[in-house]
Amino acid sequence: MAESSSSSSPTEEIVRMIKRLSAYVAFKMSSLFSTSIRNLDSRSIGAIAGLAIAVIFTWRAIRTPRERQRRQPKRRTQQSGETSSAAAAQSNLTSNPPDVSSPHDVTGVQDVVDQFFQPVKPTLGQIVRQKLSEGRKVTCRLLGVILEESSPEELQKQVTVRSSVLQVLLEITKYCDLYLMERVLDDESEAKVLEALENAGVFTSGGLLKDKVLFCSTEIGRTSFVRQLEPDWHIDTNPEITTQLARFIKYQLHVSAAKPERTAPNVFTSQSIEQFFGCA
Template identity: 65%
Template structure:
């Protein structure tokens, strides 16, 4: 700042000198024309040339102030390029195309734990979620119940991580037997995480609601919107398995087309 102020003072001094010289030159030229002295004219012309040469030599170079903003713009541009490069490096470190895509994909265990958010007790309806059959009447009518093949891996992972209880309303004891046999054939009991005593049966829908409230799970999974609505006040989180998302649901209720879809396994 001090250097810049000194330069401004020098410029003002030169301008003042030029102004005084201009006045004096005008006076001298007037005297010259009056006296018509050629030697005086030559002297004055030489003095004028000397003043002009001195002025050009001492004045600051033109465009000095304009070049400085250009350097600032260049600096800002370099900063933007640096920030962009850092972002690209971070993105590359996380999503590097050279990395094995399979290594970056989370395991089913990680997905289940993340989705359940630390919940360690889960209750789940059987019909339409674990079983292919969707109603007690359909279950009663078939020769044997069928476990949905796409849900087995998810179910086993949940049993490894959580205390899982399966429950359903049935019309007779034969329906109960069909369910136990289907689960056994699918290997659900093989890991030891789920035992037959944790498969509960009742004769009414209210019975299933009562089971859930007594067990006080962190998560309840059901396909009946009425039961989901009734339990919303008492259960921390619920998963409503439905092809169509209801217009109004409590904030602690999640909706998915299937259990396995909720855990992004299909």
Template identity: 60%
Template sequence: MADPANEEFSDLIQRFFESLAGFSDRLPFDLDRQRLRSITTFAALSVAIVFAWKLLRSPPEHQRRQYRRRNSASGPSNARLRSDTGFPSSEACSPLGDLRVQDAVDDFFRPVNLTLEQLVRHQLNEGRKVTCQLLGVILEESSPEDLQKHATVRSSVREVLLEITKICDLYLMERVLDDDSEERVLSALNDAGLFTTGGLTREKVLFCSTENGRTSFVRQLEPDWHIDSNSEIIHQLSRFIKYLLHISPKASEQSGTPNVYLSTSLEQFFGVPGSERS
């Protein structure tokens, strides 16, 4: 007859790796499956499993007291019956054992509260230079015509930009129709406090009169990442830029191009809570 302890341990192992497979899907960034299979990581997981197993085999003190009271109430005849028949105890067969296994797995994979700095660093994958479009990504406005009237920095993107400027050389760029639009954009960025840290300066905000001009800026700067809402520009640059982020309200989960990532907003790509656009 199979040992109940071994069966429960096998069940723990199976639940553990099933949760591990789905854990990467809940992360705000891609998990490197090859690193996950490395010897070092496997050893760490093995230690965690053994530790969790020992905890599971030792029920809490109040549960032990409850078991002792039940056993005392049932009398010696029931105890002899369990011993003589060789059946596993009620603890091993009851739903309580399954719940303890699931609780341990859930606790192990409870989401880690990463800081925004950690999220930005991980998502940029050691990139050191970033170029980014303004309209529809950083600004509330969506067209050059809008900039002739006003320019407004999206409040939810400010902290992300500040973190990017700490670790990357950031350049912002946009097509405008006149000089007044340029001044509105620069004034909005200044009012949002994006020029105060020293990472982003007015000289790193570039303006052009055509969409092709933005493409030319990116080609000349040769960034590790370019962020844009124009699908045609993303397609053109995909052959020359290492990573691209396409911002689109209709972004799907995957892109047909390996180095192109899709997201509904800049904040959503970096996993900022509550950043999903409706």
């Protein structure tokens, strides 16, 4: 009786793993198909294919030993004495072991189950689309967000693109119509900004054109740009402009080291654009 209980434990282990895998497959499939088909990317499709392979692998691990035993031809009973019967019984036990999956099969199934139970980390592109709520047009100021400098006077001396923001910026251009804008004091500052952005590779992705980098001479001019473009999102560091645009723009991101005491419900605050998208 102890031997029978021991030999059935691997099968019971596989059954428990199948139940876990089935529950996970049902949850994953419902989660994937609850979103629109256009939002499915290669990572999601790969997850579906992988889950299907895991189910097939698990089913074959159980089904194969049973089919092998079922296809085994019946042995004729020997009538020639006790010695022949004992030899035939011993041979049958050796060639046809009980219907129990080997520890190797159990380990293989467990590895597959454990792999698919690991949480899948979203890509930066997925985070950008989720954070922007599928917004299609974004306006963003340069000083303090894309550039290290924080005033137009500094732009007359040098222009430095923040390297940490480039990856986020390029992901935004893949899904959104992005416009960059800034107040400058002279034409030389404007030329320096365009040159710095080009050297940083901002224009090489094809999502951002030089014509979409706008310059003005006053803060009111930047506000006017945003109102005319009517973006889904505007990113700025000036709290006054953020407050003025709150009634007209669907969402805003106020980049500031200190969180303001009062903000409109549609205004989010973050220390940097990278931190807002989880890259800091």
